[in-house]
Amino acid sequence: MKSFRYLAILATATGLVAFQAAKSPVHAAFSASPGRMNASSQVAQPAAANPTADNIGAASYAKHCAICHGDHREGILPAFPPLVGIKHQMTDQQITTLIHSGKGRMPGLPGVQNEELAALLQYLASSTEITPAVTAGAGANRKGIQLTGEAAAGGALFLQNCAFCHGRDAMGGETGPDLTQSKLVLEDKDGSQISGVVREGRIEKKMPAFQFSSPELVSLVAFIRARVTAAASMKGGRRGVAVSDLQTGNVEAGKKYFNGAGGCAKCHSPTGDLAGVARRHEGLQLEERMLYPRDAKSTVVVTLPSGEKIAGTLAYQDEFTVGLRDKDGSYRSWPTERVKYKVDSPVDAHVEQFPKYTDDDIHNLMAYLQTLR
Amino acid sequence: MKLVHSPGLAAIAVLALLAGSCPLVAQYLEPAQLLHPSPESWPLYHGDYSGMRHSHLTQITPQNVGRLGMAWAFQTNQSAEIKSSPLLVDGILYFTVPDNIWAVDARSGHVIWHYNHPTTEGLHIGHRGVAIYKGWLYFVTPDAHLISLNAKDGSVRWTKEIADVTKGYWTTLAPLIVKNHVIVGVSGDFDNLTGYLRSYDPETGETQWQWNSTPPVGTPNSTTGGMTWMTGTYDPELNLIFWGTGNPTPVLSGATRPGDDHWTCSIVALNPDSGQLAWGYQVSPHDTHDWDAVETPVLVDADFHGQPRKMLMQTSRNGYFFVLDRTNGKSLLTTPYGPTNWALGIDKDGKPIPNPDKEPKPDGRLIAPDEGGLTNYRSPSFDSKTGLFIVDAHPSWSIYFAKPADGEYGWAGADYGVWGKGVIDAIDYQTGKIRWSHEVGRGGSGAGVLTTDSGLTITGDAEGNVLILATSDGKTLWHAGTGASIQSSPIAYELDGREYLMTSSGGVLFAWALPQGPSVADRSEIHTH
Numbered sequence A: 001m002k003s004f005r006y007l008a009i010l011a012t013a014t015g016l017v018a019f020q021a022a023k024s025p026v027h028a029a030f031s032a033s034p035g036r037m038n039a040s041s042q043v044a045q046p047a048a049a050n051p052t053a054d055n056i057g058a059a060s061y062a063k064h065c066a067i068c069h070g071d072h073r074e075g076i077l078p079a080f081p082p083l084v085g086i087k088h089q090m091t092d093q094q095i096t097t098l099i100h101s102g103k104g105r106m107p108g109l110p111g112v113q114n115e116e117l118a119a120l121l122q123y124l125a126s127s128t129e130i131t132p133a134v135t136a137g138a139g140a141n142r143k144g145i146q147l148t149g150e151a152a153a154g155g156a157l158f159l160q161n162c163a164f165c166h167g168r169d170a171m172g173g174e175t176g177p178d179l180t181q182s183k184l185v186l187e188d189k190d191g192s193q194i195s196g197v198v199r200e201g202r203i204e205k206k207m208p209a210f211q212f213s214s215p216e217l218v219s220l221v222a223f224i225r226a227r228v229t230a231a232a233s234m235k236g237g238r239r240g241v242a243v244s245d246l247q248t249g250n251v252e253a254g255k256k257y258f259n260g261a262g263g264c265a266k267c268h269s270p271t272g273d274l275a276g277v278a279r280r281h282e283g284l285q286l287e288e289r290m291l292y293p294r295d296a297k298s299t300v301v302v303t304l305p306s307g308e309k310i311a312g313t314l315a316y317q318d319e320f321t322v323g324l325r326d327k328d329g330s331y332r333s334w335p336t337e338r339v340k341y342k343v344d345s346p347v348d349a350h351v352e353q354f355p356k357y358t359d360d361d362i363h364n365l366m367a368y369l370q371t372l373r
Numbered sequence B: 001m002k003l004v005h006s007p008g009l010a011a012i013a014v015l016a017l018l019a020g021s022c023p024l025v026a027q028y029l030e031p032a033q034l035l036h037p038s039p040e041s042w043p044l045y046h047g048d049y050s051g052m053r054h055s056h057l058t059q060i061t062p063q064n065v066g067r068l069g070m071a072w073a074f075q076t077n078q079s080a081e082i083k084s085s086p087l088l089v090d091g092i093l094y095f096t097v098p099d100n101i102w103a104v105d106a107r108s109g110h111v112i113w114h115y116n117h118p119t120t121e122g123l124h125i126g127h128r129g130v131a132i133y134k135g136w137l138y139f140v141t142p143d144a145h146l147i148s149l150n151a152k153d154g155s156v157r158w159t160k161e162i163a164d165v166t167k168g169y170w171t172t173l174a175p176l177i178v179k180n181h182v183i184v185g186v187s188g189d190f191d192n193l194t195g196y197l198r199s200y201d202p203e204t205g206e207t208q209w210q211w212n213s214t215p216p217v218g219t220p221n222s223t224t225g226g227m228t229w230m231t232g233t234y235d236p237e238l239n240l241i242f243w244g245t246g247n248p249t250p251v252l253s254g255a256t257r258p259g260d261d262h263w264t265c266s267i268v269a270l271n272p273d274s275g276q277l278a279w280g281y282q283v284s285p286h287d288t289h290d291w292d293a294v295e296t297p298v299l300v301d302a303d304f305h306g307q308p309r310k311m312l313m314q315t316s317r318n319g320y321f322f323v324l325d326r327t328n329g330k331s332l333l334t335t336p337y338g339p340t341n342w343a344l345g346i347d348k349d350g351k352p353i354p355n356p357d358k359e360p361k362p363d364g365r366l367i368a369p370d371e372g373g374l375t376n377y378r379s380p381s382f383d384s385k386t387g388l389f390i391v392d393a394h395p396s397w398s399i400y401f402a403k404p405a406d407g408e409y410g411w412a413g414a415d416y417g418v419w420g421k422g423v424i425d426a427i428d429y430q431t432g433k434i435r436w437s438h439e440v441g442r443g444g445s446g447a448g449v450l451t452t453d454s455g456l457t458i459t460g461d462a463e464g465n466v467l468i469l470a471t472s473d474g475k476t477l478w479h480a481g482t483g484a485s486i487q488s489s490p491i492a493y494e495l496d497g498r499e500y501l502m503t504s505s506g507g508v509l510f511a512w513a514l515p516q517g518p519s520v521a522d523r524s525e526i527h528t529h
Helices: A001-018 A053-064 A090-102 A114-125 A149-161 A182-186 A192-200 A214-232 A251-259 A283-291 A348-357 A361-371 B007-018 B030-034
Strands: A299-303 A307-317 A321-325 A333-337 A340-343 B069-075 B087-089 B090-097 B098-105 B112-115 B130-131 B136-140 B145-150 B156-161 B176-178 B182-185 B196-200 B209-213 B231-233 B240-244 B266-272 B277-282 B299-303 B306-317 B321-327 B330-336 B342-345 B353-356 B366-367 B381-383 B387-393 B396-402 B413-426 B435-443 B449-453 B456-460 B465-470 B474-480 B490-496 B500-505 B510-514
Touching: A053 A114, A090 A114, A090 B007, A114 B145, A149 A214, A182 A192, A182 A214, A192 A214, A214 A348, A251 A361, A283 A361, A299 B007, A307 A333, A348 B413, A361 B366, B087 B130, B277 B449, B277 B474, B306 B387, B381 B449, B381 B474, B387 B456, B413 B456, B435 B465, B449 B490, B456 B500, B465 B500
Parallel strands: none
Antiparallel strands: A299 A307, A299 A340, A307 A321, A321 A333, B069 B510, B087 B090, B090 B098, B098 B112, B130 B136, B136 B145, B145 B156, B176 B182, B182 B196, B196 B209, B231 B240, B240 B266, B266 B277, B299 B306, B306 B321, B321 B330, B342 B353, B366 B396, B381 B387, B387 B413, B396 B413, B413 B435, B449 B456, B456 B465, B465 B474, B490 B500, B500 B510
């Protein structure tokens, strides 16, 4: 089905300028589907009678770049990067060098010079209006959200790689949290936090690490930001848990449970470790921590065959290896069959509580914890 | 399958290949061969039609497994994790990640061809593998198309649309070949869509039949959903395929879909020639927790409480182990195999009775298991010698929320896993009692299970260790750290008299075997069935 898509691309190009054969071999990664292109009403403006820099730039892009980088600079991932937002990544000089010399599978285009070059650079800097597939098929009760430029490119990336877990609209899906209410997302001023999580993954939460380029990460962050903005303005249809949802419990009953049946008081104190806990955490985050604090540390004492004992924070444990960080912060490990070791995980008390809780217990406990400000 | 045995012939074959022609007609896999796969092949996603994921190979034993080592590894060099089961036909392995197929020499791990056609639409969450019919491969794409390719070189013969990606469908599964049917299912949880199975003609790609698991979208007071995203099993005697269906939609809110919501979260038996429903059995009536019942419907012919039975067994995502009589879909046994707290009890038909108070609520409900379930798509294994049904289980707790503001479309709520761990559980199918448990770590493992006739259980732990356990008692016999999480189910095959166990971790495929060499003294005689 290559030919169809190819023709479609060519047709687009010929609509812009008299078609000139591309100077480079076409490596475009064709979708394996019968010629379905993202239907989008917006294509680069055809050249008008009075050429302006705008449409010279657009025509130049269509002629030289669109075949690989997409009609709307959205890229054809993973082979061809989006160029939306490229000006945030590279200087005009760097882009010029790249255009003239090429890189990897990208051929050099030394013929793009002077007025055309300036117009192309200006075109690459302009914003673009795309409605990406992110809003497609979202059902009659959802409005497609117009995303521009980087966010649109990020939307395509997000849909492929992130939507299954985080939801197509970033508001939570299969196992992944609602990113529009994520503390990390909301507090991340320059995108570095979000990018870090994407690049490194969150092993403990089953989030894989992704190998995106810097421009891809910028576009993803832009998409997530756009979703945060959209979510904040949505009426109804909203997923996620608000602080106000978690106010159904009874404070007194919760206090009683804390000190009695819950066994919380065995390890915790409202004036000690939990003093001010409700100022540090709220809502769903507080409830999740209450049920199981994921970052709780375990300690371990390893007894070597010599009888020497080494204590530290448990750093790794599987069936075959036990590792700890000693008091100096050094990591040390041993085969489990060669040493005796005893792990102390106070957090396991939380796991033992799961089958014992009623839902009311949880709501009451939440009510009580929320008074510890 | 007789492969080339004499070096002379092999040389001629190589020369012929180099010359670009092939006088030796490759023994294309005829559908009849799928009924009795040879030890030199793994021609279906589950290895055979039963879904037992059990190998009759006996070269690697509890006694010699200590000497097991890596024969080769294949690196996809992609960040996508391998979730597929390779197929093995005529010495060539075919396996996938979304948008990619590799054909790899099963003897050496070198690539023969690689198909790589990125799609920009549809979720790229995972891919389970290809199907093979004669010399053709069948491959589904994230944008919900079925592609038929030439197994020789990966060239595309035809492409058919399975579903409309713009509506929210996508596809991930390995198709099932039954006679002259290529049977595919669909995925799509984010929209209120009808789930279905569709059968294609393997030669022309024409649609033969379609079976819808739920009524048309817009039918008042009825459900949508029931996606069919995992490969089913087949009983040639009964001429029935058995398939699991996914959760209803809206996912977490059941208000607009009162009643049981047939046929979501169900095991269905269909005639493969017509797509007609013979029977259905709903393991989670009126599900509000996203517990697809697509886990392998394992077919076992054995004694049950003193009577020979044709059974179907499933460790379902909802936390219960089901044994059915597959001739009629009647329950023989239902029992939880880990923590569950969402049912009031079991009804007369063996179905859990959902507790309405455990439906998601605005202030949350504590639910076991979590949304990923007590097990998920990774394969369990049935070992007939011990009568053990061995599954990678995931005891877990979570909180589920839904409120009117969440609407009645797609997800319609939110849920959050609180805690989980992994345990390999060996279930006695006659009683549902757990004979042994093997802890595999915090968070849980993504490894499926394979058993062998020599008494080995191959699986993996949460840290990326490949584990080989004794099927009799679950004790560890061998392990190897692979450096990435395991998200697939093992397979086994034999080539040139050498048994291979195959696992994957991250984007790497591993072939494990005993050392090659003149000393074969400790190799037991090879039995093939």
